[in-house]
Amino acid sequence: MRYLPNTPQNQRAMLDAIGARAVEDLLVKIPAKARLSRPLALPPALAETALVRHLRALAAENADADRYTCFLGAGAYDHYVPSPINHLVLRGEFFTAYTPYQPEASQGTLRTIYEYQTLIAELTGMDVANASIYDGASSLAEAALMAHAATGRGEVVLAAGVNPLYRRVVATYCGGPGLRLREAPAPDGVLDLEAIRRLVGARTAAVVVQSPNFYGCLEDVAAVAEIAHAAGAMLVVVADPVNLGVLEAPGRLGADIVVGEGQGLGVPLSYGGPYLGVFAARQELVRRMPGRLVGATVDLDGQRGFVLTLQAREQHIRRAKATSNICTNVALCALMATVYAAILGKRGLVEVGEQCMAKAHYAAGRLTAIPGVSLRFPAPFFKEFTLRLPKSPERVVARLARRRILAGVPLKAWDRRLGDCLLVAVTEQRTREEIDALAAALAEAVA
Amino acid sequence: MARRGKPAYDKLVFELSSPGRMAYSLPAPDVDVEAARAQIPARYRRAQPAELPEVSEFDVVRHYSRLSQMNYGVDTHFYPLGSCTMKYNPKINEDMARLPGFARLHPLTPEAHAQGALRLVHELAAMLAEIAGMDAVSLQPAAGAQGELAGVLMIRAYHASRGEQRTKVLVPDSAHGTNPASTALAGYEVVEVKSDATGEVDVADLERHLGPDVAAFMITVPNTLGNFEPRIVEITERCHAAGVQVYMDGANLNAILGITRPGDLGFDVCHFNLHKTFTTPHGGGGPGAGPVGVKAHLEPFLPVPLVTRRGDRYALDWKRPKSIGKLQAFWGNVGMLVRAHAYIRTMGADGLRAVSENAVLNANYVMKRLEAHYDVAAPGPCMHECVLSARRQKKLGVTAMDVAKRLLDLGFYAPSTYFPLIVEEALMIEPTETESKETLDAFCDAMIQIAREAETDPAAIHEAPVTTPVRRLDQTKAAREPTLRWRPPA
Numbered sequence: 001m002r003y004l005p006n007t008p009q010n011q012r013a014m015l016d017a018i019g020a021r022a023v024e025d026l027l028v029k030i031p032a033k034a035r036l037s038r039p040l041a042l043p044p045a046l047a048e049t050a051l052v053r054h055l056r057a058l059a060a061e062n063a064d065a066d067r068y069t070c071f072l073g074a075g076a077y078d079h080y081v082p083s084p085i086n087h088l089v090l091r092g093e094f095f096t097a098y099t100p101y102q103p104e105a106s107q108g109t110l111r112t113i114y115e116y117q118t119l120i121a122e123l124t125g126m127d128v129a130n131a132s133i134y135d136g137a138s139s140l141a142e143a144a145l146m147a148h149a150a151t152g153r154g155e156v157v158l159a160a161g162v163n164p165l166y167r168r169v170v171a172t173y174c175g176g177p178g179l180r181l182r183e184a185p186a187p188d189g190v191l192d193l194e195a196i197r198r199l200v201g202a203r204t205a206a207v208v209v210q211s212p213n214f215y216g217c218l219e220d221v222a223a224v225a226e227i228a229h230a231a232g233a234m235l236v237v238v239a240d241p242v243n244l245g246v247l248e249a250p251g252r253l254g255a256d257i258v259v260g261e262g263q264g265l266g267v268p269l270s271y272g273g274p275y276l277g278v279f280a281a282r283q284e285l286v287r288r289m290p291g292r293l294v295g296a297t298v299d300l301d302g303q304r305g306f307v308l309t310l311q312a313r314e315q316h317i318r319r320a321k322a323t324s325n326i327c328t329n330v331a332l333c334a335l336m337a338t339v340y341a342a343i344l345g346k347r348g349l350v351e352v353g354e355q356c357m358a359k360a361h362y363a364a365g366r367l368t369a370i371p372g373v374s375l376r377f378p379a380p381f382f383k384e385f386t387l388r389l390p391k392s393p394e395r396v397v398a399r400l401a402r403r404r405i406l407a408g409v410p411l412k413a414w415d416r417r418l419g420d421c422l423l424v425a426v427t428e429q430r431t432r433e434e435i436d437a438l439a440a441a442l443a444e445a446v447a
Numbered sequence: 448m449a450r451r452g453k454p455a456y457d458k459l460v461f462e463l464s465s466p467g468r469m470a471y472s473l474p475a476p477d478v479d480v481e482a483a484r485a486q487i488p489a490r491y492r493r494a495q496p497a498e499l500p501e502v503s504e505f506d507v508v509r510h511y512s513r514l515s516q517m518n519y520g521v522d523t524h525f526y527p528l529g530s531c532t533m534k535y536n537p538k539i540n541e542d543m544a545r546l547p548g549f550a551r552l553h554p555l556t557p558e559a560h561a562q563g564a565l566r567l568v569h570e571l572a573a574m575l576a577e578i579a580g581m582d583a584v585s586l587q588p589a590a591g592a593q594g595e596l597a598g599v600l601m602i603r604a605y606h607a608s609r610g611e612q613r614t615k616v617l618v619p620d621s622a623h624g625t626n627p628a629s630t631a632l633a634g635y636e637v638v639e640v641k642s643d644a645t646g647e648v649d650v651a652d653l654e655r656h657l658g659p660d661v662a663a664f665m666i667t668v669p670n671t672l673g674n675f676e677p678r679i680v681e682i683t684e685r686c687h688a689a690g691v692q693v694y695m696d697g698a699n700l701n702a703i704l705g706i707t708r709p710g711d712l713g714f715d716v717c718h719f720n721l722h723k724t725f726t727t728p729h730g731g732g733g734p735g736a737g738p739v740g741v742k743a744h745l746e747p748f749l750p751v752p753l754v755t756r757r758g759d760r761y762a763l764d765w766k767r768p769k770s771i772g773k774l775q776a777f778w779g780n781v782g783m784l785v786r787a788h789a790y791i792r793t794m795g796a797d798g799l800r801a802v803s804e805n806a807v808l809n810a811n812y813v814m815k816r817l818e819a820h821y822d823v824a825a826p827g828p829c830m831h832e833c834v835l836s837a838r839r840q841k842k843l844g845v846t847a848m849d850v851a852k853r854l855l856d857l858g859f860y861a862p863s864t865y866f867p868l869i870v871e872e873a874l875m876i877e878p879t880e881t882e883s884k885e886t887l888d889a890f891c892d893a894m895i896q897i898a899r900e901a902e903t904d905p906a907a908i909h910e911a912p913v914t915t916p917v918r919r920l921d922q923t924k925a926a927r928e929p930t931l932r933w934r935p936p937a
Contacts, residue, residue: 001798003535005883006805014812014884018828023804026811026828027706029675034712040705041577045795048539055789059548061563063556066547072555075776082471084508086545092522093515096536098860099732104915105855108518109731112511115460118932122497128931131732134589137776145632165776172750172772175600176634211491218491248493261776270544271564272554272777273589274734286929292732297925304457305917309925315592315628316866320637325628328590328722328737332730335511342460342507346499348471354480355473361483380487401560409555413765432477 063406065269069434071363073384073425074214074409075136075163076272079242079264079352080429085339089332099292099331103307104299109331110306113294116338123244123341123349124258125251126280131292132329133277136261137166140208140238141173142279142290142324143257147206147234149323150288154179155203157196159224160186161213162238164414170208179205189217189377189386191224200231206257210238211247214414216384216423217377218247225254241265241278241337243382245349246357257281264427266340267333276333287313290324355428356383359435363426366439372446376421384425386411386418389446393422396445403441455916456513461933463510464500470507498935517916518731519860525886527813529832529863529875530623530671532701532723537793540726540786549785554777558762564781565761569754571788572738578791578799579697579717580710581740585749586779591698593774594718594737595629595665600771601716601741601748602663602692603633608748608769611690613662619648621671621867626696635662642869645825646672646834648682657689667696668712669703671867672825673810673832673875683713692716692745700724701879702807702831705800715742725787736783750774805880806831809887813878816891820898824870832877834870835862845901845908847872852919853900855912857893 006014011023020026046054070078089095093108100106100113113131120129133139144156156174158167160183171181184196184207191209200207207228211219221237228235236257237250242264250258262276263269281289287310295309315322344352360383368374372390389396393410400407408425411418426435502510519526526533544550552564572584588594599616606613616635618626620642627637638656641649648666657664664686669675676682683693695709695717701724709717721727722735729735741749751770752763763778794802807830814823814833824834837847851861851874863875878887900908912918 001794001801003537003794003881004798004801004805005881006808010884011805011808014808018808018811018815020811020828023808026807026830027675028828029677030703030707031677031680034680034707036580036705036707036711040796040799042574042796042799043792045798046792048793051539051789051792052543054792055543055567055785056546056548058563058567059546061561061566062548062552063560064547064549064551065553066551068560070553072553074555076554078551078553080473084470084504084511088508088511088515090541091512091515093518093520094511095728095730096521096523096533097518097731098526098528098531098533098729102519102851102855102861103920104852104912104917105519105524105860106517106731107916108514108516111459111514111517112731114931114933118459118461119497119499121932122499134593134734134780135775135777138589138593138774163776165773168773169776172600172774173596173632175772176632178634218487222490244493245497246487246493248491249497252494268545268550268782269553270550270780270782271552271556271561273775273780274736274782275776286931293929293931295925296930297921299918299920301918303917305920307920307922307925309922309929309931312926315624317624318628319624320627320631322624322628322631325592325596325625325632326590327592327623327625328720328733328735330589330730330734331732332728333734335731338460339507339511341499342502342510343470343504344499345464345469345471345501346496347501348469348473349497349499351471351473354484355476357487358476358478358480358483361486362478380491382487397557398559401557406553406556406560428473431474435478 068404068406070406071408071424071426071438072406074423075261076269077264077425077427078429079427081266081268082343084343085266085336088339089335094335095332100308107306110294112335112338114306116334117294119341120278120280123241124280125249126258127283128286129280130289131294132331132334133279133291133326134330135273135275135277136259137169139259139277139279140166141170143236143259144170144174144206146288147236148177148179150285151205151234153203153205155182156205157182157184157199157207159184159191159209161215161219162208162210163214189215190219190379193223197227200227200233204231204233206234206236208236212382212384215377215386216381217379218382221250221253243353246353262337265337267336274330274333276330276337288323291326291329352428356426359430360385360426363435366435367442370443370446383427384423387422387424388420389422391446399445400441405438405441407438459933460500460510463502463506466501468501468503470502470504524860525882525890526860527862527876527878527890528860529877530698532877532879534726534879535881536726536728537790540789543789544782544785562761565754567788568784569756569761571784574791575719575738576740578704579740580708582743583746583749584738584740585753586738586784587750587774588737588739589775589780590733590735591718591720591737592625592629594739595625596632597739597750597774598694598716598718599630599633601745604748604771605745606662613660615661617656617661617664619666621646621869622667623696623698626665646670646674647676650678657691661691663692663694665694665696667699669699669830672834673829674825675830679712698723699831702803704803705796706803715745721783721787726790727783727786734780734783736780802880809878809880809882813876813887813891817894820895832875835874836870837872837874840901841872843901844905847874849908850874850897853897853908853911854893856914859890859893
């Protein structure tokens with residue numbers, strides 16, 4: 001077995017040193033009645049060649065975004081991943097390292113996290129960012145819990161435009177402390193500000209708004225901030241950091257906490273994970289933040305160095321009173337995002353955002369020129385938009401998939417009122433030809 | 448033993464920035480950008496650019512390559528980090544996770560077009576269920592702590608479904624910090640159960656706490672002192688007699704593969720750390736994956752959606768009205784699941800049993816070689832890890848932390864220190880099965896050398912490390928004056 005170096009001779013020498021006849025002698029504390037008396041019923045072991053054949057066969061059954069033209073979004077996007085990212089994260093010193101608890105032997109990881117915290121703070125316009133949460137949805141759940149702890153209030157108002165999958169995760173996490181979740185309606189695809197004013201009050205810990213929201217529409221975050229703050233509540237903004245080269249930083253619009261899915265920053269689609277939970281906040285909240293934080297300090301010689309800091313918030317120190325139960329995070333995905341941001345840089349991220357925006361608007365123009373197809377909501381959008389179709393979106397999607405086009409996400413499963421709607425996302429990766437091909441195929445499918 | 452000169456490299460990527468450099472390549476836009484810009488109201492547009500670096504592609508590659516050299520990884524160094532199972536991460540797993548059919552698959556691809564991925568997930572769940580002796584497994588939790596949260600929430604939902612209001616969860620004083628943290632997050636009061644002198648659960652203390660207000664008992668097997676609880680079956684039986692569910696923290700599963708199973712020991716729930724036992728890389732802190740397995744009576748409460756099979760078709764099953772809900776936006780850390788699947792299929796049943804046997808052998812060998820030089824926290828034989836105490840060395844002025852720092856100079860990562868909390872000056876050593884006798888001997892020689900140095904030259908140990916990119920760091924300064932992001936020099 002190629003992963004096990006002990007030879008029978010090694011094993012004999014070690015057993016002799018221990019004073020045992022066999023490994024069995026070392027297992028004496030396991031009660032006989034609890035021992036497994038048969039081999040595990042697992043499929044037979046595969047040699048590497050057979051394993052590769054097996055997994056390639058499974059992979060080939062999937063409509064991946066290399067072989068299919070992908071217009072799917074709804075929280076995960078087909079942005080380009082520049083080549084150096086994979087080469088760098090595959091360096092064993094990064095990807096086989098543990099959490100940097102021994103800082104002298106972990107300066108590489110600590111520095112990349114410090115860079116990551118800086119770039120997330122910069123993009124979101126916030127003071128501090130942590131070293132990551134699992135994904136955008138669990139980041140939002142942590143933000144709701146943090147707002148509850150910081151304000152001592154028991155209600156969270158969530159805009160209807162917040163990704164419905166995120167809202168379900170928030171509900172799971174908030175069940176423990178028994179927070180009340182209230183939904184603020186978005187009848188025209190964006191928040192009804194009057195309705196939210198009525199919902200927000202002295203019990204509100206936080207108002208959560210996503211922009212662009214699940215339907216692709218841009219929300220008036222600054223107006224929501226005013227309403228939240230007037231009631232002494234916090235504003236939590238869900239944002240996609242890839243968009244923040246072009247769209248205003250939530251921190252400048254009044255956000256107290258910014259969370260989001262960082263997958264678009266160089267992290268592969270991987271059928272839903274692992275992704276990158278972005279979490280940033282105002283300075284005053286730093287001691288209530290969940291997750292790891294890296295800080296700068298000096299060593300014995302006065303040399304600059306980096307350490308995990310403010311650990312008294314965390315489970316390994318504070319146990320039941322920790323700000324969160326998170327231990328393992330998604331450090332390697334944060335490294336991908338860090339390298340991505342370094343590669344795209346100040347101008348590249350703007351260009352990616354503008355190309356997404358431009359191609360999405362071109363696509364919306366082409367698609368709504370098809371008879372019977374229209375934009376469902378009038379609000380401005382960025383890289384994603386909701387279409388109303390004259391035929392069943394599920395059937396249209398199935399039909400276009402046969403032509404190797406993943407046309408979008410039918411919204412019926414997420415919102416019954418939108419049974420005739422399709423959510424279409426367009427990234428910088430899509431070409432004009434691909435968009436034209438989508439338009440032609442859709443025109444045929446709804447004719 | 449002062450350092451020789453400055454460290455080899457001390458840059459942050461922001462400090463490499465030079466206006467006008469670029470590392471990206473995008474095609475010229477093939478549609479009208481100006482027209483789209485006009486569609487976005489000015490108040491939504493970014494007023495001031497984000498200050499990201501401007502560097503060349505080679506700058507990026509060299510910078511992160513240099514940073515990587517400031518790390519110890521399993522690929523480069525022996526990592527005897529107790530409780531973390533720092534074993535070899537097979538390269539083929541990385542190749543398989545990067546197949547476009549997995550890495551480039553969007554989570555909302557129609558199920559009919561994601562059958563291979565769904566099948567892989569379904570098969571992995573079945574294999575994990577067999578390994579743990581459980582009836583059903585959800586692969587959604589992103590990490591061990593999220594698996595714990597899922598498990599405790601399922602227990603809560605189960606009691607509620609029976610009209611029972613139980614408010615406490617019992618956790619041993621030797622537990623990982625995530626156990627009490629996850630339990631508190633799920634809305635329970637956490638009550639600590641004592642361990643006896645050998646680190647085993649004090650069954651009399653447990654008995655005193657069991658009652659109609661207790662929802663669950665949560666315990667790590669083997670325990671965090673590296674020992675198998677000889678009375679574990681009796682413990683799970685007593686809990687069940689009191690209506691208490693029993694949760695197994697699977698952090699130490701690497702010790703028992705094919706030897707015994709949580710389900711057969713009487714556990715109702717357990718989680719798996721795929722980044723420990725099942726070789727997915729630790730990545731400097733994550734991502735991991737923390738699937739959770741349950742007995743049949745808890746199956747209705749598993750997170751949604753569950754991957755199900757009907758005939759030869761696989762699907763995401765959302766119609767589970769008793770489910771605790773969702774934990775992540777999508778279906779789990781599938782990239783990690785591909786790696787774990789590849790590993791289990793590579794090892795097979797005999798291979799997995801050999802994993803645990805060699806892990807146990809290696810840990811006992813290390814303990815044997817070191818027992819004359821350090822105090823042993825609990826008498827052996829141990830399972831996959833052993834806990835030593837540096838209390839003898841502390842009397843000479845050398846702490847567990849000092850031992851750890853000195854090891855870095857001798858070419859090894861450090862054991863876990865100061866955990867479990869019930870052991871003074873704890874040094875928790877988990878060699879794993881993928882290390883050879885030669886490596887273990889070299890490590891033991893280094894540990895023995897340090898024990899001698901503690902007697903002859905403790906001051907030299909206090910200087911350590913001196914070969915690392917930085918020397919000991921000022922943690923107090925970092926916490927008192929938190930500087931959590933880079934800013935350009937004024």
